[in-house]
Amino acid sequence: MVLVYSDDKKLTLELLNKGKELAKELHKKVIAVCIGHDSFAKDYLEHGADSVIAAEADLHTFKAEEYASILEKIVKENNVEVVLIGSNKNGKELAARLSAKLDTGCVTDCTNVYVKDKKIVTERMVYSGNAIAVEQFLSHPQIVTIPPKAFNPLPKTEGHKGEVIKKKYDFERSPSKITKVQEMKTEGVNVEDAEIIVSCGRGFKNKDDIRLVRELADALKGRTIGCSRPIAADLKWLSEDHWIGLSGHKVKPKLYIACGISGQIQHIAGMRDSGVVVAINKDPEALIFKSADYGIVGDLYQVLPKLTNAIREKMG
Ligand SMILES: Cc1cc2nc3c(=O)[nH]c(=O)nc-3n(C[C@H](O)[C@H](O)[C@H](O)COP(=O)(O)OP(=O)(O)OC[C@H]3O[C@@H](n4cnc5c(N)ncnc54)[C@H](O)[C@@H]3O)c2cc1C
Numbered sequence: 001m002v003l004v005y006s007d008d009k010k011l012t013l014e015l016l017n018k019g020k021e022l023a024k025e026l027h028k029k030v031i032a033v034c035i036g037h038d039s040f041a042k043d044y045l046e047h048g049a050d051s052v053i054a055a056e057a058d059l060h061t062f063k064a065e066e067y068a069s070i071l072e073k074i075v076k077e078n079n080v081e082v083v084l085i086g087s088n089k090n091g092k093e094l095a096a097r098l099s100a101k102l103d104t105g106c107v108t109d110c111t112n113v114y115v116k117d118k119k120i121v122t123e124r125m126v127y128s129g130n131a132i133a134v135e136q137f138l139s140h141p142q143i144v145t146i147p148p149k150a151f152n153p154l155p156k157t158e159g160h161k162g163e164v165i166k167k168k169y170d171f172e173r174s175p176s177k178i179t180k181v182q183e184m185k186t187e188g189v190n191v192e193d194a195e196i197i198v199s200c201g202r203g204f205k206n207k208d209d210i211r212l213v214r215e216l217a218d219a220l221k222g223r224t225i226g227c228s229r230p231i232a233a234d235l236k237w238l239s240e241d242h243w244i245g246l247s248g249h250k251v252k253p254k255l256y257i258a259c260g261i262s263g264q265i266q267h268i269a270g271m272r273d274s275g276v277v278v279a280i281n282k283d284p285e286a287l288i289f290k291s292a293d294y295g296i297v298g299d300l301y302q303v304l305p306k307l308t309n310a311i312r313e314k315m316g
Contacts, residue, residue: 001078002026004049005033005071005094006086007062009040013047013153015084015146018113020048020154022082025115033074035059035067038166045162048154053078056168061178062090068097069171075102080141082120084113087145095145106143107135111150120144128246129269148192149252149273186241189224196222196255199244199271202230203260203281203300207237212304213259219311226251226271228261245270260300263288280304 002023006012012032023030031051032044038054045052055070071094075083085095087109099106111132112123120142126133191197198217200210213225225242232243244251246269256274260281261267268291271277279292282299289295296303 001028001080002030002082002084003033003071003075003078003080004030004084005035005091006088007035007090008086008088008148009043010153011086011088011091011146011148012040012044014148014151015086016044016048017154018146018151019082019084022084022113022115022120023050026081026118028081031078031080033071035070038164041164043156045164046156046158046160048157048160049162051163051165054164054166056166057171061181063174063176063178064090064093064097065174065176066171067094068101070169071098072101073169073171075141083141083143085143085145087147091145095143099143102141102143104139104141104143105137106145107137108145110144110146113144113146125246125269129265129272147250149250185239187239189239189241191224191226191242191244191249191251194222194224194226194251194253196220196257197224197226197244197251197253197271197274198222198257198259199226199228199261200231200238200259201228201261201267204231204237207235209301210237212300212308216257216259216304216308216311219308219315220255221315222253222255224253226256228267258288258292259304261288262286263291280307 002019004015004019019030029050032049034054036059041052085091095106107122110122110124121136123132123134198213200213217223217225226244227238227242231237232240246266250270252273254275256271257278277292278294279288280296280300280303284297
């Protein structure tokens with residue numbers, strides 16, 4: 001069996017595509033798991049799952065220990081060989097705890113997974129994106145976490161037949177107690193799903209100047225703005241949901257416009273899968289031009305208003 005789990009439905013659909021491919025090669029079935037509900041079971045079946053296990057359990061706030069305890073039982077009961085878990089914050093903690101419980105290996109943030117000699121091989125970026133580590137499992141079951149957008153979901157097959165197994169699971173209660181949940185301050189931006197992103201970096205002198213980026217994004221009807229780490233983390237001119245890169249969000253828009261961004265590897269790691277990349281930088285030697293399809297060498301304070309006006313005229 002190949003097991004697929006994430007608390008994010010969209011990510012689960014992406015994992016199902018890879019899970020199905022691996023299951024086919026290993027002559028196994030792919031099962032998706034819902035924990036604490038069965039709301040997405042039909043969608044999972046229609047996007048490739050052979051069956052869905054809906055684990056009924058008395059759960060409240062997410063605690064990785066408790067979810068790992070449930071998954072451990074499911075893995076053992078179903079003789080699961082490969083576990084694919086969505087690589088978000090909860091998923092990475094869950095995968096690490098599950099691998100400890102099962103005394104097996106775990107590879108996180110894989111951008112490619114395939115079968116070689118009946119074993120799973122993973123690929124992931126290391127050294128801030130300067131190299132790709134290719135690793136093969138020696139232990140069993142094989143646990144892999146996969147970030148959003150690494151794979152596309154399979155197209156929906158209406159009425160796909162498959163079993164939904166509802167089962168109650170007892171689990172090990174966590175000894176920890178959550179005393180307060182505080183929501184992170186965000187501006188509700190979703191750079192990961194954006195088709196057009198205009199991004200700003202330290203080439204901007206003041207917070208107010210970021211309006212130049214907003215105006216260009218509006219003219220392109222994209223409306224999504226992103227930024228390099230210093231803008232969100234150090235200067236705090238934008239909230240962290242705009243932050244793109246290795247330690248921020250990984251994005252895959254059709255168009256990415258980098259304004260006043262030098263193009264350090266940690267930034268490139270988050271936007272290298274973009275369709276068309278346009279870079280605006282006053283330094284002709286800036287690294288960002290190596291990752292760009294179109295480069296404009298110039299002062300962004302002069303280039304951006306002109307570009308925005310030209311696009312407004314063209315797009316009406
Ligand atoms: C572990 C680790 C993780 C990291 N994760 C991330 C991450 O997720 N995302 C990220 O972005 N960074 C990350 N960084 C930081 C990264 O290394 C760079 O420091 C950062 O990306 C630089 O941001 P910047 O390009 O905005 O600024 P700078 O490097 O200062 O570049 C500013 C650019 O603006 C240009 N410029 C200046 N004035 C103008 C003007 N008037 N017109 C046009 N161009 C102008 C300059 O020529 C320069 O190229 C990480 C670093 C580490 C060590």
